[in-house]
Amino acid sequence: MRFFNYIAGQWLPSTSDRWFPNVNPADTRDVIGEFPRSNAEDIARACAAARQAFTRWSRIPAPRRGEIIRRAGDIFTRRKEELAAIMTREMGKPLFETRGDIQEAIDTAYYSATETRRLFGYNTPSELPNKMNLSFRMPLGVCGIITAWNFPIAVPSWKIFPALAAGNTIVWKPSDDAPHSAVIFAEILQEAGVPPGVFNIVHGDAEAGAALVEHPDVRVVAFTGSTATGTQIAARCGALNKKVSLEMGGKNAVIIMEDADLALAIEGVLWGAFGTTGQRCTATSRLILHAPIHDTFLGMLIERARALTLGSGLDEQTQVGPVINERQCKKILDYIHIGQQEGARLALGGNRRTEGELAHGYFIEPTIFTDVQPTMRIWREEIFGPVLSVAKAESFEHAIALANDSDYGLSSAIYTRSVEYAFAAMRDIEAGITYINAPTIGAEAHMAFGGIKNTGNGHREGGWTVFDIFTEWKTVYVDFSGRLQRAQIDTE
Ligand code: NAD
Numbered sequence: 001m002r003f004f005n006y007i008a009g010q011w012l013p014s015t016s017d018r019w020f021p022n023v024n025p026a027d028t029r030d031v032i033g034e035f036p037r038s039n040a041e042d043i044a045r046a047c048a049a050a051r052q053a054f055t056r057w058s059r060i061p062a063p064r065r066g067e068i069i070r071r072a073g074d075i076f077t078r079r080k081e082e083l084a085a086i087m088t089r090e091m092g093k094p095l096f097e098t099r100g101d102i103q104e105a106i107d108t109a110y111y112s113a114t115e116t117r118r119l120f121g122y123n124t125p126s127e128l129p130n131k132m133n134l135s136f137r138m139p140l141g142v143c144g145i146i147t148a149w150n151f152p153i154a155v156p157s158w159k160i161f162p163a164l165a166a167g168n169t170i171v172w173k174p175s176d177d178a179p180h181s182a183v184i185f186a187e188i189l190q191e192a193g194v195p196p197g198v199f200n201i202v203h204g205d206a207e208a209g210a211a212l213v214e215h216p217d218v219r220v221v222a223f224t225g226s227t228a229t230g231t232q233i234a235a236r237c238g239a240l241n242k243k244v245s246l247e248m249g250g251k252n253a254v255i256i257m258e259d260a261d262l263a264l265a266i267e268g269v270l271w272g273a274f275g276t277t278g279q280r281c282t283a284t285s286r287l288i289l290h291a292p293i294h295d296t297f298l299g300m301l302i303e304r305a306r307a308l309t310l311g312s313g314l315d316e317q318t319q320v321g322p323v324i325n326e327r328q329c330k331k332i333l334d335y336i337h338i339g340q341q342e343g344a345r346l347a348l349g350g351n352r353r354t355e356g357e358l359a360h361g362y363f364i365e366p367t368i369f370t371d372v373q374p375t376m377r378i379w380r381e382e383i384f385g386p387v388l389s390v391a392k393a394e395s396f397e398h399a400i401a402l403a404n405d406s407d408y409g410l411s412s413a414i415y416t417r418s419v420e421y422a423f424a425a426m427r428d429i430e431a432g433i434t435y436i437n438a439p440t441i442g443a444e445a446h447m448a449f450g451g452i453k454n455t456g457n458g459h460r461e462g463g464w465t466v467f468d469i470f471t472e473w474k475t476v477y478v479d480f481s482g483r484l485q486r487a488q489i490d491t492e
Contacts, residue, residue, distance in 0.1 A: 001033040003179065005042055005203055006186040008049035009196025014038040014204070015045075022179055025092040025322040026312035026361040032090055035179045038204035040211035043171065046200040047217040050142040050169035053197030058139045058167035066116030069161055072192035073109030076102055076153075083153070083184050085314065091149050091178045092321040092361075093276050094313040105157035107445035108462075112161035119166065119467065128490070130481035137471035139167035140243070144218035146209045146233070148225045149177035149324060150279045153185060155247075158449070158461040159222045160185070163470040164198065171200045171218070173209045175225075177324050213237065222469060223247065224281075227382070227408075227454045234457060245459035245469040247450055249382040250410035252440040253286040253403040255425065257396065258293050260415035264437065266300050268415065269388075272439035274308055274320050274366045278386040279328075281455075282411040282433070282441045286372075286379060287390045288399045294392045298370060302348045305366045305388075310353055312361070322361040323385055329362040332385035336367055339378040344369040344389065374405045382408065396421055404430045410451030411440040432456065 002019065004011035014036035024030035036042070057065070076083070084098040093101075121136030143163045147156050156172060163170055174182035182201055189199050202208050206229075213221055213236050220243040223230050227248040237244035254272060256265045272284030289297050313321035323329050329352065336350050349367035364386055372379050372389040379389050393399035403412060412431040416422055422436050432451035435442065443449045449462035459469050479485060 003033050003035050003183050003203070005036050005038060005046070006183070006199075006201040007042070007046045008200070009190065015041045020176055020205070022090055024089050024361075025324050026314070027357070029360055030089070032180055035176070035203045038202045038208040040207075040214075042202050042204075043208060043211040043215055046171040046202045047142055047215045049197035050171050050200055051217045053195060054139075054141055054169045057169055057195060057198045060167075062116040062119055062165065062167065065165060065167065066113040068193045069109050069116070069165055070113035072161075072188050072194070073106045073113065075188045075191055076106045076109065079184065079188065080106075083181065086184060087152055087178070087181045088313040088321075090180045091152060091324060092313050093279075094318045094321050095316060097276060098313070101151055101154045104151075104154035104443075104445060108154070108157045108161050111445045112165040115162070115467070116165045126477070128479070128481070128485045128487065130479070131485065132478045132480070133475070134478075135473050135475045137166065137467065138474045140219040140470065140472055141168065142217045142219055143168045143170050143470060144212040144215070144221045145170055145172040146212060146221065146223045146225065147172070147174055149175035150276060150281070152178035152181035155224050156182070156185065158466065160199070162466040163222070164194070166467060166470045168470055169198045171202060171212060173202050173204060173212050176203065176205050179203050214240070219243065220245070220469065243469070244457065245461070246457040247281065247461060248455050249408055250281045250283070250451060250455055251285055251380065251382055251406050251408040252282055252411040252431070253288055253406070254284050254412070254440060255288045255393070255399045255403060255414040256290060256293065256297055257399070257414065257416040257418065257421055258290045259417045259421075260293070261417065261437070262293065262297055262300065265297070265415040266304055268413065268437075268439035269301060270304055270308070272413070272441055273388040274305065274386050275441060277320050277323055277364075279324065279384050280441055282443070283384075284413070284440045285383060285388060286403070286406075287388055288393050288402050289390060290396075290399060291392050291394050298347070298390065302368060305348055305368060308366050310358065310363050310365065312357070320366060320386060322363050324362070326362065328384065329364065332364055332383055332387060335378055335381070335383045335385070335387060339369045339372075339376065339387075339389070342376040342378065343371075344373075344376060344378060345371045347390075349386070374402060380407065396424070400425065400428050404428075407454045408451065409453035410455040411435070413438060413440045432460070
């Protein structure tokens with residue numbers, strides 16, 4: 001079956017007439033369909049449609065736009081089960097996780113719809129008499145959205161709904177590893193009443209993404225993906241003088257102190273490290289154990305991780321699904337090899353699993369390295385798979401130093417019953433997000449989301465802060481004195 005780009009409200013093939021297959025990573029015999037491998041010409045058509053639709057869309061009162069977005073949330077709710085199955089089939093994570101992915105988009109739709117009744121500006125006194133000063137938010141125009149595959153609906157929704165709420169139009173280049181979910185996103189917005197041209201999808205790979213970044217009509221690029229790609233895009237946006245928001249990689253640490261509730265911490269580490277097969281930007285990939293509980297906790301963790309059930313995400317019994325594709329499977333296995341060569345101790349896993357039905361997919365068993373040194377690559381580099389590196393900390397200060405010894409700064413967590421440790425960690429951990437007694441994953445739609453260091457470039461999605469990405473400020477001075485008043489000069 002062939003799927004198409006969505007441009008100006010129509011389903012169109014690429015002018016390139018090139019196609020790429022979308023394959024189930026749990027069973028590569030299962031081909032979902034072919035999608036257009038689009039080029040700069042397709043991007044130009046989509047940008048033209050978005051540009052043309054902008055004036056009308058941006059002048060619709062924001063709360064009316066909010067009603068359309070709220071309807072989209074309702075339709076996502078109605079189609080949740082069907083879409084969860086589609087998403088699991090194309091990118092592998094278990095159904096209970098894909099349902100959560102869609103729920104996050106539903107929450108974001110309702111949150112963004114509500115914000116259309118606020119989108120606050122402000123007014124302040126003027127320094128001159130009979131003059132009023134105010135500032136309000138304006139939409140930017142055409143937004144270029146480029147996303148990764150691991151949250152095919154949730155992550156795009158963090159950008160799409162607020163951008164639409166603020167009055168922008170969109171060209172979205174979804175990941176070529178999760179294009180089918182994007183098609184359903186378009187169907188839902190179409191049914192909700194988003195007018196033709198306001199929201200467009202152009203499928204493809206880096207070629208289409210790069211063309212979107214380059215296109216002169218695109219005023220802001222909102223990107224989620226790897227740090228390598230994001231940095232490249234930011235450099236182009238710098239040269240082209242475009243606004244750019246980056247959500248990139250992570251290497252997230254959890255600290256378990258000696259006074260922690262260890263049973264609770266086990267649940268958090270298992271979910272953080274092996275949920276979504278470790279393929280989350282917020283996945284727990286570094287575990288820092290306080291020396292007094294190091295051996296006990298590790299023993300408990302290995303036992304529980306060994307028992308996790310691998311399989312197709314469409315099977316309700318599955319706890320850990322496949323990794324996304326052959327390239328990523330090889331990369332993870334390479335890192336496991338690197339860890340062994342570097343001298344870390346492989347305490348669990350380390351292998352691709354190929355018995356029975358697993359032979360047809362990309363399955364890697366939950367893997368734990370101990371005795372990991374902060375200089376090792378498995379400690380420093382994002383692996384994006386079910387691989388957890390464990391280090392021992394002699395003290396609280398040592399644990400914080402280990403956590404902060406990273407080029408990334410997205411999520412973090414500490415398990416402790418001590419108020420002193422908890423508050424010091426909130427202050428001292430260098431990350432955009434810190435959880436106390438909870439895993440590194442679990443973002444909520446109405447809270448700012450993003451990271452520091454090589455994870456981001458200062459923007460935050462989620463919550464109020466996302467509107468800073470998708471709006472510009474207009475400042476207005478209204479002089480009703482009826483005479484020329486010169487600021488800074490007529491001071492008497
Ligand atoms: P990726 O960087 O390979 O690709 C991301 C997107 O960019 C894809 O749509 C891809 O086609 C496109 N792209 C690739 N090269 C491009 C170029 N030169 N110009 C324009 N577009 C280009 O990332 P991925 O493998 O799809 O996703 C995994 C990465 O995403 C991980 O690093 C993960 O941490 C990160 N991620 C971050 C967040 C976050 O919010 N911080 C969330 C999810 C995933």
